[in-house]
Amino acid sequence: MSQPTFETAVRTQGVNMFFGEGESRVTALKQADFDARRGELIMLVGPSGCGKTTLLSVIAGTLTPQAGTVEVFGQRLDGLGQEDLTTFRRKNLGFVFQSFNLIPTLTSLENVTVPLLIQGVSQREAEERARIVFEKVGLKGREDSRPNSLSGGQQQRVAIARALVHEPPLLICDEPTSALDKDTGAQIMEMIRTLSRAPNRCVVVVTHDQRIFRFADRIAEMEDGRIRRVVDDPRQLDTTHL
Amino acid sequence: MYRLALNMLFGDRAKLAMLLCGLAFSALLMAQQTSVFFGIMSWTYTPIYNIRxxxxxxxxxxxxxxxxxxxxxxxxxxxxxxxxxxxxxxxxxxxxxxxxxxxxxxxxxxxxxxxxxxxxxxxxxxxxxxxxxxxxxxxxxxxxxxxxxxxxxxxxxxxxxxxxxxxxxxxxxxxxxxxxxxxxxxxxxxxxxxxxxxxxxxxxxxxxxxxxxxxxxxxxxxxxxxxxxxxxxxxxxxxxxxxxxxTVIWDWSDRSLAKNTFWWFWKNTGIPFSFGTAVALGLFVGIAISGQTFYSFVLENLKYFAAIKAMGAGMATIARMLLVQALTAGLIGFGLGAGMAQAIGRVMIEKGMPPFVMFPQIFWATLVLVLGISLVSAIIGIIKVSRVDAASVFRG
Known part of the structure; x- marks a missing residue:
């Protein structure tokens, strides 16, 4: 692995993660070394059970590894307590989930305001800022719609707006296109790639969806809890086992 | 966050209706039965009241x-x-x-x-x-x-x-x-x-x-x-x-014949037990229905609470959201139940049967009990959410 540079956004070294004890112990990450740069969109790919989601959780600070170091935008996460990790996530991370996780009883605009309200921003200011992001993701006019009345693509746009509204440097996307058709998935990925071009932003995407590999700047292939290799061109991947 | 918490609560109308029914029924039973109890007990010293x-x-x-x-x-x-x-x-x-x-x-x-x-x-x-x-x-x-x-x-x-x-x-x-x-x-x-x-x-x-x-x-x-x-x-x-x-129940002296009559009936009849049972029933039914409904509401929203946790909300924030939801439901449920008790009481007072005396203290005690039920419901929800791992949001 290369030494950290000012361009490094995320860096993990020798990360070990296992679940359970004794005979039921399952190793999810084995000496996982990974890095992502500012301004890039990097994908984590690999077969089911290879540790993609666990590594993503470690980078997001929702899981603490048993060994190894995790550094995100210069901040070591592996030594932080739960409260500090929560504060870190609040300020630095945006999430796009596989099943959107939009609260169905709130309007789309209210869903987008959630990260700002968590930060303590006033309701009025949160709504003003949410409207601006809403327009950026192409959903102007659908602010008062409930998530269930939107199409899958529109719901994912709302989720992206929610992930971006507090301008986090790191965007974590977990299977962002798995619930979308090909064209909608491509549109969403185009949007995510554009967002990743901000100089101080990094986007990490976990996916199985080979149709979107072309949107990645780099692809990290995982196998058995570690990074097998990192490629710049998806054609370099052996996709038969993915 | 509190407004969002309330919107989450009011957005699920079926659950809210069930929750309010439980709380209102509980408040009605507690307030109405206690008022009838005090009404009946006030009849025990009627001669003192009539013969001044x-x-x-x-x-x-x-x-x-x-x-x-x-x-x-x-x-x-x-x-x-x-x-x-x-x-x-x-x-x-x-x-x-x-x-x-x-x-x-x-x-x-x-x-x-x-x-x-x-x-x-x-x-x-x-x-x-x-x-x-x-x-x-x-x-x-x-x-x-x-x-x-x-x-x-x-x-x-x-x-x-x-x-x-x-x-x-x-x-x-x-x-x-x-x-x-x-x-x-x-x-x-x-x-x-x-x-x-x-x-x-x-x-x-x-x-x-x-x-x-x-x-x-x-x-x-x-x-x-x-x-x-x-x-x-x-x-x-x-x-x-x-x-x-x-005869003023909250202010009577030890020499009061009304007070001694009240306590004689309290000790020597099954009236307090039977009405106490009804009030306790109201309390337990309230806890059971409201606790169960609120728990089900929390379960249904668990993945969203997990997402909110992942986005950086501390457990204290989520606990306050759940408390706001439960206590708001409690206040509305109390309003409905106490209102119904009052309406029933008016009819009873007009008909004279059964006796009905709703002291302000009964109102406040019922409010405290209903909010207690809500608090128990909220605590059950908080325990559940506190056990949810924020990382669970990445598990599909």
Whole structure:
């Protein structure tokens, strides 16, 4: 692995993660070394059970590894307590989930305001800022719609707006296109790639969806809890086992 | 975040309706049953309420207002001689059978009052004059009794109806005629029988077999002498029992006959247990329904709470959100339940059955209990959410 540079956004070294004890112990990450740069969109790919989601959780600070170091935008996460990790996530991370996780009883605009309200921003200011992001993701006019009345693509746009509204440097996307058709998935990925071009932003995407590999700047292939290799061109991947 | 929490709550109308039903039912049951309980208990000391006097004097073995142990008439002279007594009047109270003109019998509470002073007479007469009690064989009956003891007649349409008794009507007590000369408004008695007022001497005549007929003595202290002081003197000098007659439940003294009557019924009847069971049932049903519904609401929103946690909300923020949701539901549920209890109470008060007394303290106690139910529900939800791993949001 290369030494950290000012361009490094995320860096993990020798990360070990296992679940359970004794005979039921399952190793999810084995000496996982990974890095992502500012301004890039990097994908984590690999077969089911290879540790993609666990590594993503470690980078997001929702899981603490048993060994190894995790550094995100210069901040070591592996030594932080739960409260500090929560504060870190609040300020630095945006999430796009596989099943959107939009609260169905709130309007789309209210869903987008959630990260700002968590930060303590006033309701009025949160709504003003949410409207601006809403327009950026192409959903102007659908602010008062409930998530269930939107199409899958529109719901994912709302989720992206929610992930971006507090301008986090790191965007974590977990299977962002798995619930979308090909064209909608491509549109969403185009949007995510554009967002990743901000100089101080990094986007990490976990996916199985080979149709979107072309949107990645780099692809990290995982196998058995570690990074097998990192490629710049998806054609370099052996996709038969993915 | 609180507004979002409320929007989450109000957005799920089915769950909210269920939650409110549970809380409202619980509040209704607790408030209504407690009010009926206090209403029934207030009936136990009805004689003190109806027969206004500053001090009641009784046989020393008397424990409560419905427990008259008749004394000799000579005791009246002893009480009158106590320093500080302005006046003292005899009072007779007994439960007798009245025979109606149609041959039917009804239980009545006979009250014999002093014919000279009319001390202990009903405060309000809707028909007749109190002075007419001085006429031979006359009585005054309460409105409830007039209705209860009324004549049943068959109308031209073939339907039966009750014609209430009125001045001029008669009935018999121990084969002695009782002619009604007035109808009075008084509070009903715990025993259910109507009050029939007559003079003390005539009450003795109606009680053919009674050797002693002085049930109580009504006493008024002279100016400058407190009721409590005079009670002490009467008890010291006559060896009788003297009671004050304060009936304000939250403020009555240890000497209060009403208070002693209340607690006698509390200790010696199953009334507190049966009503307490109903109130406890309301509480448990509230906890069960509301706890279960709120828990189900939390379960349904668990993945969203996990997402909110992942986005950086601390457990304290989420706990406050759940508390706001549960307590808001609690306040609305209480409003609905207490409102219904009040509405039912109004109907009860108009009909006079069952008795209904909703003290402000009942309102506040019900509010505290309903909010307690909400708090328990919220705590169950908080425990559940606190156990959810933020990383679970990445597991599909």
């Amino acid at each position: 006097s500053t001090i009641w004097v009784s046989d020393p073995m008397v424990e409560q207002a419905n427990d008259a142990k008749p004394m000799r008439d000579t005791e009246l002279g002893k009480v009158r001689s106590v320093d500080g007594v302005s006046w003292a009047a005899p009072l007779h109270m007994s439960i007798l059978q009245a025979r109606m003109t149609d041959g039917n019998f009804k239980l009545i509470t006979m009250v014999g009052i002093d014919a000279d002073t009319f001390a202990g007479a009903p405060a309000q007469l809707s028909q007749g004059r109190i002075e007419e009690l001085r006429l031979p064989n006359t009585v005054i009956i309460d409105e409830w009794g007039a209705q209860l003891m009324g004549r049943t007649v068959v109308g031209p349409d073939g339907k039966t109806k009750t014609v209430p008794l009125k001045p001029g009507d008669t009935f018999e007590i121990n084969d002695i005629e009782a002619r009604i000369v007035g109808i009075c408004k008084v509070r009903r008695a715990f025993t259910g029988g109507p009050f029939v007022y007559t003079t003390y001497d005539r009450a003795k005549a109606y009680n053919l077999e009674a050797r002693r007929t002085l049930s109580f003595m009504l006493v008024e202290p002279r100016d400058g002498v407190s009721a409590s002081q005079l009670c002490d003197r009467i008890e010291r000098e006559t060896a009788l029992k003297a009671w004050t007659t304060d």
